[in-house]
Amino acid sequence: MDIIKRIxxxxxxxxxxxxxxxxxxxxxxGIISDKAIESIAKEFxxxxxxxxxxxxxxxxxxxxxxxxxxxxxxxxxxxxxxxREKVARALEKEAGCAFGQTSPDGLITLFETSCxxxxxxxxxxxxxxxxxxxLNEEKVKxxxxxxxxxxxxxxxxxxxxxxxxxxELVKAMVKNNxxxxxxxxxxxxxxxxxxxxxxxxxxxxxxxxxxxxxxLGRGGAGFPTGLKWExxxxxxxxxxxxxxxxxxxxxxxxxxxxxxxxxxxxxxxxMAIAGYAVGARLGILYLRHEYSYLRNYLQHILERMRQQxxxxxNIADKSFDFDIEIKSGAGAYVCGEESxxxxxxxxxxxxxxxxxxxxxxxxxxxxxxxxxxxxTLATATQIIIHGAGWFRSMGTPVSAGTKLLSxxxxxxxxxxxxVEFGLTIKELLEMVGxxxxxxxxxxxxxxxxxxxxxxxxxxxxxxxxxxxxIIIFNRSRDLFSIVRNFLDFFIEESCGWCVPCxxxxxxxxxxxxxxxSGLGTRQDLAELEAWGKIIxxxxxxxxxxxxxxPILTTLTNFRELYESRINKEADFIPEFDLTRAVAEACVxxxxxxxxxxxxx
Numbered sequence: 370m371d372i373i374k375r376i377x378x379x380x381x382x383x384x385x386x387x388x389x390x391x392x393x394x395x396x397x398x399g400i401i402s403d404k405a406i407e408s409i410a411k412e413f414x415x416x417x418x419x420x421x422x423x424x425x426x427x428x429x430x431x432x433x434x435x436x437x438x439x440x441x442x443x444x445x446x447x448x449x450x451x452x453r454e455k456v457a458r459a460l461e462k463e464a465g466c467a468f469g470q471t472s473p474d475g476l477i478t479l480f481e482t483s484c485x486x487x488x489x490x491x492x493x494x495x496x497x498x499x500x501x502x503x504l505n506e507e508k509v510k511x512x513x514x515x516x517x518x519x520x521x522x523x524x525x526x527x528x529x530x531x532x533x534x535x536x537e538l539v540k541a542m543v544k545n546n547x548x549x550x551x552x553x554x555x556x557x558x559x560x561x562x563x564x565x566x567x568x569x570x571x572x573x574x575x576x577x578x579x580x581x582x583x584x585l586g587r588g589g590a591g592f593p594t595g596l597k598w599e600x601x602x603x604x605x606x607x608x609x610x611x612x613x614x615x616x617x618x619x620x621x622x623x624x625x626x627x628x629x630x631x632x633x634x635x636x637x638x639x640m641a642i643a644g645y646a647v648g649a650r651l652g653i654l655y656l657r658h659e660y661s662y663l664r665n666y667l668q669h670i671l672e673r674m675r676q677q678x679x680x681x682x683n684i685a686d687k688s689f690d691f692d693i694e695i696k697s698g699a700g701a702y703v704c705g706e707e708s709x710x711x712x713x714x715x716x717x718x719x720x721x722x723x724x725x726x727x728x729x730x731x732x733x734x735x736x737x738x739x740x741x742x743x744x745t746l747a748t749a750t751q752i753i754i755h756g757a758g759w760f761r762s763m764g765t766p767v768s769a770g771t772k773l774l775s776x777x778x779x780x781x782x783x784x785x786x787x788v789e790f791g792l793t794i795k796e797l798l799e800m801v802g803x804x805x806x807x808x809x810x811x812x813x814x815x816x817x818x819x820x821x822x823x824x825x826x827x828x829x830x831x832x833x834x835x836x837x838x839i840i841i842f843n844r845s846r847d848l849f850s851i852v853r854n855f856l857d858f859f860i861e862e863s864c865g866w867c868v869p870c871x872x873x874x875x876x877x878x879x880x881x882x883x884x885x886s887g888l889g890t891r892q893d894l895a896e897l898e899a900w901g902k903i904i905x906x907x908x909x910x911x912x913x914x915x916x917x918x919p920i921l922t923t924l925t926n927f928r929e930l931y932e933s934r935i936n937k938e939a940d941f942i943p944e945f946d947l948t949r950a951v952a953e954a955c956v957x958x959x960x961x962x963x964x965x966x967x968x969x
């Protein structure tokens with residue numbers, strides 16, 4: 370049977386599985402061919418352009434031929450700090466091609482990619498779906514030599530990480546690096562205890578308990594979880610859905626990866642509880658492509674929970690049916706935004722939707738849908754087991770409970786920390802072994818860059834809200850290089866739908882570079898700030914609304930660095946050097962050039 374037909378049949382000709390279908394075709398054929406595009410368009414009765422639009426939107430899909438081995442090297446700031454440049458040059462040398470190209474023998478293709486969730490073990494890369502961490506020049510030589518021998522990529526993994534990373538269905542070199550386990554996410558937990566208890570309560574009582582606990586969304590926005598479930602439940606509709614957002618693409622964030630590795634049952638049980646609360650029968654785990662190495666393992670956990678009676682039909686011997694399926698992305702940061710995620714889960718380009726209506730009103734397949742973060746759902750499981758009072762005994766009055774932090778950068782102990790809300794940046798720096806710290810990036814590039822004067826501030830929703838990313842920079846680092854990396858990230862990851870984000874961030878980067886190169890004036894500095902505020906206020910979704918933050922927060926907290934780069938005497942300095950341009954033209958044409966010409 371033709372591989373394309375076989376894959377289409379495998380997914381039951383389900384249009385919402387288009388991304389999974391495209392990924393499997395590419396994995397089997399090394400390309401999404403014209404024939405595949407035509408077959409898919411015909412099967413789903415959609416245009417060829419619609420299929421091509423999906424392919425062009427995602428980093429990991431390609432309608433161009435790729436090598437037998439496809440290398441995606443992370444270009445995040447933590448990778449740069451750990452020596453990415455040397456690894457990149459070694460890859461080019463050993464493979465015999467530059468990034469964005471395939472080696473002359475068609476064996477190896479090299480690509481750059483954004484953060485892959487391995488910030489505590491950089492430089493890192495994904496090769497044919499297998500994660501390689503802590504890369505250096507010697508490791509690159511060995512890996513490329515194995516490629517030239519035709520070795521299977523999985524066999525190149527010589528040692529495995531800790532915990533479930535050693536599981537037969539994972540076999541990853543990835544490390545959990547759980548430095549500080551806390552009482553909620555890493556506390557006592559027995560699989561099935563939460564859903565069994567929940568089914569003895571009414572859906573309304575479940576929602577009320579979560580509201581009493583004051584569980585705020587752990588993805589960073591902090592919307593009250595109980596309120597979201599209540600809104601979803603009240604919508605009159607034949608179907609309701611629960612989606613777990615496991616698309617943590619914010620550079621510096623890797624906490625959900627660890628939860629899915631070590632506490633997947635807790636996450637899935639939280640989804641089932643949410644399903645019972647809102648009246649859903651199906652949950653979707655939207656797994657980012659970079660974590661595809663966990664997919665078979667997670668499917669195994671789901672099947673085991675079905676066998677135990679905690680998923681599927683008549684859960685815990687009650688008349689409640691709820692099951693979970695896994696859908697995966699194909700590389701797009703914007704899909705972390707819940708409406709873009711829903712579009713992607715439906716097999717489309719991950720472009721954010723206009724609001725209203727909100728997902729709780731019209732979400733997946735236009736039905737009421739609650740979208741919750743991995744950490745949020747795992748936390749809800751523990752709240753049902755231990756109660757709202759237990760949960761509120763931790764943290765602060767406004768920010769109850771604990772927060773899982775992903776700490777990376779310049780510190781002795783990067784990794785995962787479960788801390789109570791209210792911890793100060795100074796206390797965190799001492800905890801992780803950070804010294805001579807210049808700045809702390811809280812919440813990833815879309816968050817805030819904090820200077821030493823702000824190290825007394827607290828991690829909580831009323832002060833420094835964060836989805837979990839904490840990147841530390843010591844005084845040896847160039848802040849402008851950090852900002853540049855973040856700006857490049859947002860330019861690359863913009864979906865391109867709205868002008869403020871698509872064009873505004875490019876203009877912002879150019880203005881920033883003018884200042885960084887010493888050609889800026891006070892006027893340029895003022896425009897930099899004004900343009901950033903315009904982009905924030907006029908962009909369609911959260912990506913554009915936070916993309917100027919690397920500039921705006923460093924302008925606020927490190928203004929002296931910008932001031933030191935500008936010319937305080939001049940009102941205007943052109944970026945275009947006319948004298949130099951004319952001189953180059955004269956050399957090319959063989960004409961005599963006179964630098965200064967007197968005019969009568």
